[in-house]
Amino acid sequence: MEQVATESILNDSRRAGTKRERHVAESDPRTRCPTAPPPPRRALVTPESASDEPRVERADVAQAHRIVVKIGSSSLTSDSGRLDPGRLAALVEVLAGLYRQGKSVVLVSSGAVAAGLAPLGLTARPAELSAQQAAASVGQGLLMGTYGAEFGRYGIQVGQVLLTAGDITRRDHYHNARRTLKKLMLLGIVPVVNENDVVATHEVRFGDNDRLAALVAELIGADLLLLLSDVEALYDGDPLAAGTGPVAEIRGPADLAGIRTGTPGRSGVGTGGMGAKVQAAMTAASAGIPVVLAAAWHAARALAGGETGTYFHAARQRPAEQLFWLAHATAPQGRIVLDADTVRGVREHGRPVLWTGVSAVEGQFTAGDPVDLADGAGRPVARGLARLASGDLIRLLAGSPVPDEGSAVLAYPEVVGAQDVALFAPHPYAETGSG
Ligand SMILES: Nc1ncnc2c1ncn2[C@@H]1O[C@H](COP(=O)(O)OP(=O)(O)O)[C@@H](O)[C@H]1O
Numbered sequence: 001m002e003q004v005a006t007e008s009i010l011n012d013s014r015r016a017g018t019k020r021e022r023h024v025a026e027s028d029p030r031t032r033c034p035t036a037p038p039p040p041r042r043a044l045v046t047p048e049s050a051s052d053e054p055r056v057e058r059a060d061v062a063q064a065h066r067i068v069v070k071i072g073s074s075s076l077t078s079d080s081g082r083l084d085p086g087r088l089a090a091l092v093e094v095l096a097g098l099y100r101q102g103k104s105v106v107l108v109s110s111g112a113v114a115a116g117l118a119p120l121g122l123t124a125r126p127a128e129l130s131a132q133q134a135a136a137s138v139g140q141g142l143l144m145g146t147y148g149a150e151f152g153r154y155g156i157q158v159g160q161v162l163l164t165a166g167d168i169t170r171r172d173h174y175h176n177a178r179r180t181l182k183k184l185m186l187l188g189i190v191p192v193v194n195e196n197d198v199v200a201t202h203e204v205r206f207g208d209n210d211r212l213a214a215l216v217a218e219l220i221g222a223d224l225l226l227l228l229s230d231v232e233a234l235y236d237g238d239p240l241a242a243g244t245g246p247v248a249e250i251r252g253p254a255d256l257a258g259i260r261t262g263t264p265g266r267s268g269v270g271t272g273g274m275g276a277k278v279q280a281a282m283t284a285a286s287a288g289i290p291v292v293l294a295a296a297w298h299a300a301r302a303l304a305g306g307e308t309g310t311y312f313h314a315a316r317q318r319p320a321e322q323l324f325w326l327a328h329a330t331a332p333q334g335r336i337v338l339d340a341d342t343v344r345g346v347r348e349h350g351r352p353v354l355w356t357g358v359s360a361v362e363g364q365f366t367a368g369d370p371v372d373l374a375d376g377a378g379r380p381v382a383r384g385l386a387r388l389a390s391g392d393l394i395r396l397l398a399g400s401p402v403p404d405e406g407s408a409v410l411a412y413p414e415v416v417g418a419q420d421v422a423l424f425a426p427h428p429y430a431e432t433g434s435g
């Protein structure tokens, strides 16, 4: 799971109550551009103080109109790890209530692999990818059949939307997915989204659906993301360990300091664990979307703005869509290491990356590809869109002529334009590796 966060999120977490089901370049003349660069645009959202937008509070959740609800495998399965139709029915009843109020709902549902276990005679999630894919192939149909029947009881139609990480990475596909989702909602159909497990590979895979849900929330311009799981909230440590407790709210990255998240719970069917949920929640929050992380059995209460689960405050401004996509939906094709002046210029002044500020090039990319920008210690600073192919950049740095494009490059020596940079912020919470 990529540890990408935007600068946009702000700052004071409070621990809440009970412990119930605990299961639960700049001035260097070398870097001056001979032609005027485009005016620097701050990457993503600037801190909270820069905005006059009112902060959305938890109680406002009840007013949300366009809602993405994500439910994990662990909340759809019985203790034996099989799909539990009763749990699906309970969720659908809540979502149908939203629908009746005229709200638009997109459901991101895991559970395909779990639903396929029994028909394939399996008792646990298989480790082998092809076996998971076979289970998902059988299970996705059963999952949709059950959702179709349950929503049908309320006169609601559902539409299946299967996405791969690759679909989201490509900008034209990203836009296509948005068009389809919006059309379905316009038609009064509830989209049921899952990863297209059957074609996903180890390399290009969401794995869990948390990040997918955050991306879908941005895609449709949601005003709420509800992440439902088998635990009542984000805990400040392993929920099963003594002395840990639920966290009521996260106002920004600083609140994550000291919080330890582990891998999936004991259901044995979830995949991402709490780290993936926190990452997804922060991603959506950085896009200006408030997030509630709650237990599936508290879905109705969470949607009514009740004090349950963990509330992640949204950034007050939505970032430019292109920068959100760049930071969160793309996969870097290579890495450009920058000198210290250029790092400062990019981070603090929104300046472009000039080839003279590049100290090393890693990987193979072509012009237009997403690349990570790193500092001298290799720490990722930002993601940007390369204007030069890696080969040309390496030739340029070596002082060799660049075929065809040489004169253009020297006249306008930006390797990454200022408007094509999305800054990263470090994630202060720790992954423990155990749930
Ligand atoms: N800090 C934490 N707070 C809450 N849950 C945690 C934490 N660390 C690990 N977990 C585990 O994460 C599990 C939820 O992740 P996962 O099994 O992937 O669920 P899902 O199927 O809903 O995606 C919980 O059951 C819990 O045991």
Ligand SMILES: N[C@@H](CCC(=O)OP(=O)(O)O)C(=O)O
Binding pocket: 071, 072, 073, 074, 109, 110, 111, 112, 113, 114, 136, 194, 195, 197, 207, 208, 209, 210, 269, 270, 271, 272, 273
């Ligand atoms: N796409 C997969 C999701 C796998 C999974 O378990 O995800 P999650 O429960 O969100 O951690 C499926 O439908 O089985």
